[in-house]
Every structure is written in structure tokens, then in C-alpha cells.
Amino acid sequence: ETGVTQSPTHLIKTRGQQVTLRCSSQSGHNTVSWYQQALGQGPQFIFQYYREEENGRGNFPPRFSGLQFPNYSSELNVNALELDDSALYLCASSLSGQGRKGTEAFFGQGTRLTVV
Amino acid sequence: AQSVTQLDSQVPVFEEAPVELRCNYSSSVSVYLFWYVQYPNQGLQLLLKYLSGSTLVESINGFEAEFNKSQTSFHLRKPSVHISDTAEYFCAVRSGSARQLTFGSGTQLTVLP
Numbered sequence: 256e257t258g259v260t261q262s263p264t265h266l267i268k269t270r271g272q273q274v275t276l277r278c279s280s281q282s283g284h285n286t287v288s289w290y291q292q293a294l295g296q297g298p299q300f301i302f303q304y305y306r307e308e309e310n311g312r313g314n315f316p317p318r319f320s321g322l323q324f325p326n327y328s329s330e331l332n333v334n335a336l337e338l339d340d341s342a343l344y345l346c347a348s349s350l351s352g353q354g355r356k357g358t359e360a361f362f363g364q365g366t367r368l369t370v371v
Numbered sequence: 372a373q374s375v376t377q378l379d380s381q382v383p384v385f386e387e388a389p390v391e392l393r394c395n396y397s398s399s400v401s402v403y404l405f406w407y408v409q410y411p412n413q414g415l416q417l418l419l420k421y422l423s424g425s426t427l428v429e430s431i432n433g434f435e436a437e438f439n440k441s442q443t444s445f446h447l448r449k450p451s452v453h454i455s456d457t458a459e460y461f462c463a464v465r466s467g468s469a470r471q472l473t474f475g476s477g478t479q480l481t482v483l484p
Contacts, residue, residue, distance in 0.1 A: 259414075261414075288470075288471060288472075290472075290474075295477075296476055296477070297375075297461050297463075297474035297475050297476045297477050298415070298461070298472075298474050299474075300470075300471035300472065300473070303470045303471060310470055311469075311470030311471060313471065345414055345415065347415075347472075359405060359417050359420055360417075360472060361417070362407075362414040362415040362416070363414050364413055364414040365413070365414045367412075
């Protein structure tokens with residue numbers, strides 16, 4: 256059983272640029288969630304994808320967008336980067352549907368994004 | 372709306388001493404509760420979870436947490452800590468209908484020799 260993998264592990268971008276982060280779900284999982292963890296804080300929910308559609312969104316602007324592919328892998332795209340976007344971005348996969356409730360999310364190692 | 376409060380941002384404790392990391396949540400509906408651990412420069416690892424049933428849940432490495440509905444708490448305890456337990460610990464809640472986990476701000480546990 257493979258775990259959740261994210262790429263790249265580290266990234267430096269300039270303010271105003273665009274970035275794409277990638278996530279491969281754990282085998283058998285159909286739901287992907289993205290979180291932003293600023294330094295010294297707990298993770299904040301960005302959005303969730305289930306069956307290739309956005310399934311819930313946190314308090315993040317539209318320049319944060321995502322995709323989920325048929326193999327359940329996912330991308331997080333951020334346009335017009337701002338300095339405050341510097342953070343650890345975490346991807347989490349889980350299994351939803353079929354009456355499942357409360358299943359835990361398994362997290363990847365994260366991508367450390369630095370905006371300069 | 373769901374929220375989580377971790378009352379202590381830093382907890383220093385000597386090796387082999389007991390420790391309690393406090394977590395209180397706020398939710399108007401039934402909840403699922405989780406503790407995650409984060410080591411430096413790594414992602415989150417699930418430590419233990421409460422979904423239903425027994426209010427006392429245990430992890431494989433000696434941690435336990437008790438769900439207290441009347442006090443809306445889910446405190447994490449370990450009777451004897453090791454140096455290797457040094458890490459950031461996050462309490463998280465997911466209400467029955469919510470899509471996402473809501474995390475507390477974390478507690479840095481530092482075990483001193």
C-alpha cells in the first residue's frame with residue numbers, strides 16, 4: 256500500500272508568479288484535501304476534491320484552484336502569488352462514500368513554498 | 372461551525388514524566404476527533420482517533436485520549452514520555468456533515484533529558 260506523496264518538496268517562487276503542486280493519493284482512496292500550514296500555525300483547509308469535483312472549500316480566494324484526475328491524484332494551483340502564500344502545503348487523502356463516516360485522512364510530507 | 376482550542380502552545384517535560392496536552396472543541400453536532408503528530412520538516416501522522424464507542428482511545432506508542440462530551444474535551448495523555456516524543460501535536464475535529472478537518476494551533480512537546 257503506497258502512501259500519499261507530494262512534489263516538489265521545496266519550491267521558491269517570485270511574487271506574482273503561478274505555481275502548481277502535485278499530490279498522489281494513497282492507494283484505494285478517492286478523496287483529496289489540501290491544507291495550508293503557515294509557520295507556527297495549524298493547517299487551514301483550502302478545498303477538497305471527490306470524484307474529480309470540488310467538494311468543499313475553505314476561506315481561500317479564487318486564485319487558489321485545483322484539479323483531481325481519474326486516478327485520484329490532484330493538483331493545487333495558486334495564481335498571482337503573494338508573500339503571505341509562503342507556507343507548507345499539505346495534501347491528505349481519504350476514502351469517502353458508501354456510508355463511510357469519520358474515516359481518517361492520511362497526509363503527505365508537504366511542499367514547502369517560499370514566495371520572495 | 373467547528374473550532375478547536377489547544378490551551379498550551381509549548382509543554383516542556385522531563386523524560387519518563389507524565390504529560391497531558393489539552394484540547395477543547397466547539398461544535399453543535401456530533402464530532403469525530405483526532406490527534407496528529409508532526410516531526411520537524413514532515414507532514415502529519417495520525418496518532419489516534421475517536422469516532423464512536425469507547426470514550427478512551429489508545430495509540431500503539433503509549434498515548435491515550437479521552438473524549439469528554441460534557442466538557443467538550445479530548446485531552447492527550449502519556450504516563451511516561453521519551454525523548455523521541457518531542458514533536459508538534461495537533462488536535463483536530465470533524466463534525467458529522469463537514470468535509471474538512473479543523474485543527475488547533477498545535478502544542479510543541481519538548482522532552483528534556
